[in-house]
Amino acid sequence: MTFLQPWLLFALPLLAIPIIIHLVHLRRYQTVPWAAMRFLLAATKMASGYSKLRQWLVLAMRALALAALVFFTARPLASGITGWLAGDTDQLMILVVDRSPSMQQRISESGQTKLQIGLQRFSEWTSAASIQKVVVFGTGQEKPIEFTSSQAIVGDPNVSQNHSTSNIPAMLDRVREYIEQNSAARATVWICSDLRESDWRSNDGAWSAVRESFLRLNSDVRFQILDLSTLDGNRSIELIEAKQVRGENGDELSLSFRVVQFAGPRSESVEQIPVEVQVGDARSVVQIELANGNGELKGFRVPIANAKGSAAIIVADEKTKNKAGWGSLRVPADSNLADNVAYFAYEPPSPRRTLVVSDNPARIDAMALCASIPSDPSTECNVETISLSQIDTVDWSQVSLVLWHDQLPDLTALPEVKKFVNTGGQLLFLPPENPNNNEAFGMRWKGWKATDEGNSNDVAVNAIAATDASNTLARVEQWRNDSQLLGNTLSGSSLPLGELGVARICRMESEGTELASIRGGIPLLIRSDSLEENATGSVHALCTTSDLGDSTFAKDGIALYIIVQRLLGEGSARVGNAKNRFVSEESLPLLRDATPLLGDSLALSNRYGEQAGVFASGEQTIAQNRPNAEDDARLVPNEGLVTSFGNLRWYRVETTSADSSLVQEIWRWFVIAMLAALLLESLLCIPKAKALPKVA
Numbered sequence: 001m002t003f004l005q006p007w008l009l010f011a012l013p014l015l016a017i018p019i020i021i022h023l024v025h026l027r028r029y030q031t032v033p034w035a036a037m038r039f040l041l042a043a044t045k046m047a048s049g050y051s052k053l054r055q056w057l058v059l060a061m062r063a064l065a066l067a068a069l070v071f072f073t074a075r076p077l078a079s080g081i082t083g084w085l086a087g088d089t090d091q092l093m094i095l096v097v098d099r100s101p102s103m104q105q106r107i108s109e110s111g112q113t114k115l116q117i118g119l120q121r122f123s124e125w126t127s128a129a130s131i132q133k134v135v136v137f138g139t140g141q142e143k144p145i146e147f148t149s150s151q152a153i154v155g156d157p158n159v160s161q162n163h164s165t166s167n168i169p170a171m172l173d174r175v176r177e178y179i180e181q182n183s184a185a186r187a188t189v190w191i192c193s194d195l196r197e198s199d200w201r202s203n204d205g206a207w208s209a210v211r212e213s214f215l216r217l218n219s220d221v222r223f224q225i226l227d228l229s230t231l232d233g234n235r236s237i238e239l240i241e242a243k244q245v246r247g248e249n250g251d252e253l254s255l256s257f258r259v260v261q262f263a264g265p266r267s268e269s270v271e272q273i274p275v276e277v278q279v280g281d282a283r284s285v286v287q288i289e290l291a292n293g294n295g296e297l298k299g300f301r302v303p304i305a306n307a308k309g310s311a312a313i314i315v316a317d318e319k320t321k322n323k324a325g326w327g328s329l330r331v332p333a334d335s336n337l338a339d340n341v342a343y344f345a346y347e348p349p350s351p352r353r354t355l356v357v358s359d360n361p362a363r364i365d366a367m368a369l370c371a372s373i374p375s376d377p378s379t380e381c382n383v384e385t386i387s388l389s390q391i392d393t394v395d396w397s398q399v400s401l402v403l404w405h406d407q408l409p410d411l412t413a414l415p416e417v418k419k420f421v422n423t424g425g426q427l428l429f430l431p432p433e434n435p436n437n438n439e440a441f442g443m444r445w446k447g448w449k450a451t452d453e454g455n456s457n458d459v460a461v462n463a464i465a466a467t468d469a470s471n472t473l474a475r476v477e478q479w480r481n482d483s484q485l486l487g488n489t490l491s492g493s494s495l496p497l498g499e500l501g502v503a504r505i506c507r508m509e510s511e512g513t514e515l516a517s518i519r520g521g522i523p524l525l526i527r528s529d530s531l532e533e534n535a536t537g538s539v540h541a542l543c544t545t546s547d548l549g550d551s552t553f554a555k556d557g558i559a560l561y562i563i564v565q566r567l568l569g570e571g572s573a574r575v576g577n578a579k580n581r582f583v584s585e586e587s588l589p590l591l592r593d594a595t596p597l598l599g600d601s602l603a604l605s606n607r608y609g610e611q612a613g614v615f616a617s618g619e620q621t622i623a624q625n626r627p628n629a630e631d632d633a634r635l636v637p638n639e640g641l642v643t644s645f646g647n648l649r650w651y652r653v654e655t656t657s658a659d660s661s662l663v664q665e666i667w668r669w670f671v672i673a674m675l676a677a678l679l680l681e682s683l684l685c686i687p688k689a690k691a692l693p694k695v696a
Contacts, residue, residue, distance in 0.1 A: 018062040054684050061681035068674035091186035091220075093131050094175055095122060097159055098166045098193035099139040101338035101626045102633075105194070107230050114228040115161060118192035119154050121655050122226065126150035137175055139166040140585070140610050144178055161338065162610035163626040164583040166199035169206040169644075176213050179221065186220045195229040195636045198629040202640035211646045223650035229635050233264030235293070236339035236631040237275070237331045242580060242623075244304065244325070244346045246378035253279060253302040253346060257329050261293035262633035268292070277302060278598075279327035323347050324578040324621035326597055326614040339631060343598060343614050345623040350576035351380040352568045353398050358405035359432055361385050366546035366554035367403055367430075370564040381568070396420050400571030401564070405430040405545070408438035408445065421537040424574035426567040429541040431506030441539045442530030446507040451518060473501030473552065476524060479516035485540065485566055486515055486525070495559050501552040505543045515540075534584055537571065579622045583612060587624060591615050594622070 103115040112120070126134060127150050136145045136153060140162050147153050168191070179187050193199060201207075214221055240256035255277070272287045273295075279302055288295045304325065324347040331340050354371035358364060374381045386394070388406050396416055404427060411418050421427055421441075435445030451474035476497045479486050488494050502518050508526060516525040528539040546553040546560060553560045573580060581587075587609030596603070599613020608615055614623045636644075641652070 018059055018066065058681055058684045061677040061684065065674045065677035065681070068670045068677060071670045091188055092179065092182065092184040093126065093134050094144075094178070094187060094189045095134055095136045095153070096168070096171050096175060096189060096191045096193075097136060097138040098168070098191070098196075098199055099159070099162045099164075100166045100196070100199055101161070101163050101630045102194055102196050102199075102336070103228070104161050104338035105230070105232070105234060105336040107228075107335070113161075114194050114230075115192070116154075118226050118228050118655060119159065122190060122192060123150045123154050135178065137171050137178075139171070140164050140588070144174070157604050157607075162583070162607070163338065163612040163624070163630075164585075164587075164610060165627045165629055166193070168193065168200045169204060169210050172210050173206070173213065176210070176217065179219055180217060184219050188222055188224060190224045190226060192226045193228065195225075195227060195641075196630075196632070197634040197636050197640075198627075198632050200636045200640070200644070202636045202644050207644045211644075211648060214648055221648070223645065223648060225641070225650065225652045227652050227654045231263040231633055231635075232335055233261060233266070233293070234334050234336045234339070234633075235259055235261045235273075235331055236336075237329055237342045238628055238631060239329065239342040239344050239580065239625060240296075240298070242327075242344035242346045244348050245301075245376065247301060247303070249303065251304045251348070253304050253325070253327075255300045255302065255329070255344070256296075256298040257300075257342060258296040259288060259290060259294065259331060260631050261290075262631060264293075266293035273332060276330040277327065278330070279304070280325060324576075326578075326621055326623060328598055328614075338612075339626065341612070342625050343612060343623040344580055345578040345614060345621040347576055347578035347621075349376070349379045350572065351382055351398075352400050352572050353575070354381070354383045354401045354403065354568065355394060355399045356383060356385040356403045356405070357388060357391065358385060358403070358430075359387065359407075360405070363433075363545045363547040363550075364403060364405050364430055366557065366560065367564060370557065370561040371401065371403070371568060373561070375565045375569075391416075396425070398575055399425060400575055401426045401428070401568050403428050403430060406432055407436050408440040408443065410438060411440055418532075421539055422532055422535045424536040424571065426537055426571035427539045428567060429539070430545050431508075431543060435506065441528040442511055443526070443528055443539075443541055444509045446509050448504055448506050450504045451502050451522075473503055474505075474518040474520075474522075476500050476502070476516055476518055478521075479525070480513075483515050483527070484570070485527075485563060489562075495562060496556065497559050499552075499556050500559060501556075502544050502550070504550055508541055508543055510541070512541075534586055536581070537574070540567075577620045579620055581622065581624055582627045583610060583624050584627075591617055591622065591624075593617065597621070 097115070097119070099115065103118075104113050106113050107117065131150060132148060134147045134150050134153065136147060136159060138145070138159055141158070145156075145158055147156075153159055172189070175189055236259070238258050238260060240258060241254070242256075243254050245252055245254045257275075259273070259275070267290070271290050273290060274285045275288050275297075277284050277286055277300075284302070286297070286300060288297050324345055326343070326345045328344070329342045333340060352371075352374070354368070356364065356368050356371075361368070368383050368385065372381050372383045388409075391414060394416070396419070399420065402417075402420065402425065408429065409417050417427070417440075427441075429440075429443065431445050431448070433448075435447065437444065479495070479497050481488050481494055486495055486497065497516060502524065505518065505522060505524065508523060510523075510526050510528070511530065512526045512528045514523045514525070515527055516523075518524050522543075524543050526541045526543070528541070531537075531539065544550045544553070548554060588607070589609070591608040592606070594608050594615035594617040596608065597614040597616055599615075600611055603611045603613070609624075612625050614621065616622075638652075641650070
C-alpha cells in the first residue's frame with residue numbers, strides 16, 4: 001500500500017487523544033472508602049465486567065475512527081496483492097518487456113495492444129508510487145535501458161514492438177547479472193508478457209540455472225508477472241517458399257504459403273479468404289481455402305515482367321541494384337496486424353554446389369551423382385570432390401551441401417565448418433572405413449557392424465551384395481515422415497524407404513534425433529540437436545554408404561535422390577543475393593547499414609534488424625519475417641510457472657482488461673471504516689434501558 005499524501009501519516013500519534021481522555025476521565029473522581037457501600041459493590045460486582053468491556057469497545061471505536069480519518073486524508077493506493085508487496089520505493093525496480101509480435105494483439109475497444117496496455121498500467125503504478133528510476137530489459141536488447149521517469153517508458157521507440165521471439169529465461173539471467181553488479185539489497189522484477197510458451201520456454205533446462213542463480217544472490221528479489229494472456233480467432237500467414245522458376249511463357253515466381261489459426265472459434269465449413277500478393281510495386285489477389293481455420297497453397301505462380309509497362313507484374317529491380325526481386329503476402333486485417341503479412345525475396349536460381357569431402361570417393365559415387373542431377377531443368381548443379389587436406393581452398397559462400405565421407409572434423413581447427421552450418425549450410429556425415437574417436441556436433445562414430453547376425457566379417461558382407469541375397473539385408477522399418485528430410489511428397493505419398501536394404505551399418509554415439517532406423521531399432525539416419533541456437537542450417541548423419549557392399553541406396557535410388565535434393569534445396573537458401581530469413585539476434589549487425597524497401601516506415605534506422613520487412617544491404621536483398629513459433633498460441637500453464645520459478649517469490653496479476661489498473665485509490669474503504677466505527681460507538685453509548693417494577 002502506498003499514499004499520495006504520505007506526510008499526513010505523521011498525524012497517527014493523534015490516536016493517543018481518546019486514550020488520554022479516557023484515562024483522565026477515570027481520574028476525575030476520588031475514591032473514598034465507605035463501609036455501607038461494601039455490600040452494594042459486592043452486589044453489583046457481577047455486572048461490572050460488561051460495563052468495563054463496553055468502555056474499552058467505545059475507546060477502540062473512537063481510536064479506529066480517528067485512524068481511518070488519517071488514512072483517508074493521506075489518499076491510500078492499492079491494487080490487490082501488488083499494493084502490499086511493492087510499496088517500498090527504495091528498492092530497485094526492473095521491468096522485463098516481452099516485445100514479440102503476439103504482444104501486438106489489440107484487446108481493448110480503444111484499439112490498444114497488449115504491449116501498450118501493459119506499459120501504461122506499469123507507468124501508472126510507478127508514477128503514483130513515486131518511483132523515480134526504472135530499469136527496462138526488452139526483447140532483442142543486449143543492454144538495459146534506464147529511465148528516470150516512468151512516463152517516458154510509454155511511447156519510447158526502444159520499448160516498442162519488434163518481430164523476434166522473446167527468450168524470457170535468457171532475459172532474466174541478464175536481470176540477475178544487473179542486480180549482482182549493482183549490489184541491490186532489494187529488487188522487484190516486473191515481467192510484462194502474454195505468457196506465450198514460445199517466449200517463456202517453460203520446458204527449457206535454462207530455467208533451472210536461472211532459479212539457482214537468483215537463490216544464490218544476496219538480494220531480496222521478488223517477481224511480479226503482468227499477465228496479458230488472451231486468445232481470439234486471430235489468423236496469421238507464414239511463407240513456406242518463394243523462388244523464381246522458368247515457366248511456359250517466361251520467368252515466373254513460385255510462392256508457397258499457409259494461413260494458420262491456432263486459437264479461437266473456427267468455421268466448420270470450408271471458407272475462402274483473399275490473400276494480397278505484392279511483387280515489387282504491383283499487387284494482385286488470390287483466394288485460399290481454409291478448412292477448420294487453416295489452409296495452405298503450394299506452387300502458386302505469378303508471372304514476372306522484365307520491363308516496366310508490361311501487362312504482367314512489374315519487378316522494381318532498380319531499387320535493389322541487383323537481379324533480386326521482393327514482395328509480400330497479406331491476409332485481411334484482424335486483432336493482430338503484426339502477423340498478417342509475410343515478406344519474401346527471390347532471384348534467378350543460383351547454381352547448387354555440392355562439396356564432397358572423402359577419403360574414398362568411389363564409395364559414395366551414387367550420392368554425388370544424385371547431387372549433380374537437378375530436379376528443375378532451370379537449375380544448375382555442380383559437384384566438387386576434394387580430400388580433407390584441400391579443405392582450406394574451399395569458397396564456403398557458394399556451397400549449399402557438404403557430403404563429408406571422412407573422419408569427423410575437428411571444429412576447433414576447422415571453424416569454417418561450424419560457420420557454414422550456422423549460416424544455413426547442410427552437412428551430411430557418412431562413415432569412413434576406419435572411423436576414429438573424433439566428435440563433431442555431438443556425434444561420434446563407434447565402428448562398423450554387419451546387420452546380418454550370421455555374418456561377422458566384411459568378406460561375408462561383400463558376398464551378400466555379389467549374390468544379391470536380399471533376405472539377409474536389414475530393411476528400414478521406421479522413419480519420421482513429419483521431418484523435412486523424410487516427409488511425404490507433394491502428392492502425399494511416402495518415400496519408398498521400406499524397400500531399402502542395409503548390409504552393414506556404422507554405429508554412432510549421439511544425443512540427436514533418430515529419423516530412420518532398421519531392424520532392431522538401430523539408427524540409420526540421425527539429425528544433430530547440438531547446434532548453436534542461432535544456427536539456420538542442419539547436420540545429419542547417414543550410418544551407411546551408397547556402396548553396393550553397404551546398402552541398396554544406389555540400386556533403389558529414388559529415396560537417395562529425394563534426400564540429397566531436399567538437402568540441396570535447404571542449403572541453396574544461403575547462396576545468392578536474395579535471402580529469406582527470420583528475425584534473430586544476428587539481424588541487428590546484418591542490417592545496420594541497410595535500406596528499407598518494404599515494411600514499417602516508422603521503424604528506427606538503427607533497429608531494422610528487429611523488424612520484419614525487406615531490406616537492401618549492399619548487393620543483397622534480405623526479407624525478414626517473424627519466427628513461425630510466434631504463431632503458436634499455446635500459453636504457459638500455471639503448473640509451468642510454478643515449475644519455472646520454483647522457490648523464488650513470484651506473483652501473478654491479470655491485466656487483460658483496458659479498464660483494469662494496477663493503481664486504485666481505496667480512500668472510500670477508510671471512509672466506510674470511519675463511519676462504521678462512529679456508528680458502533682454511538683450504539684455502545686446508548687444507556688441501558690431500566691426495567692420497570694412489576695405491579696403485584
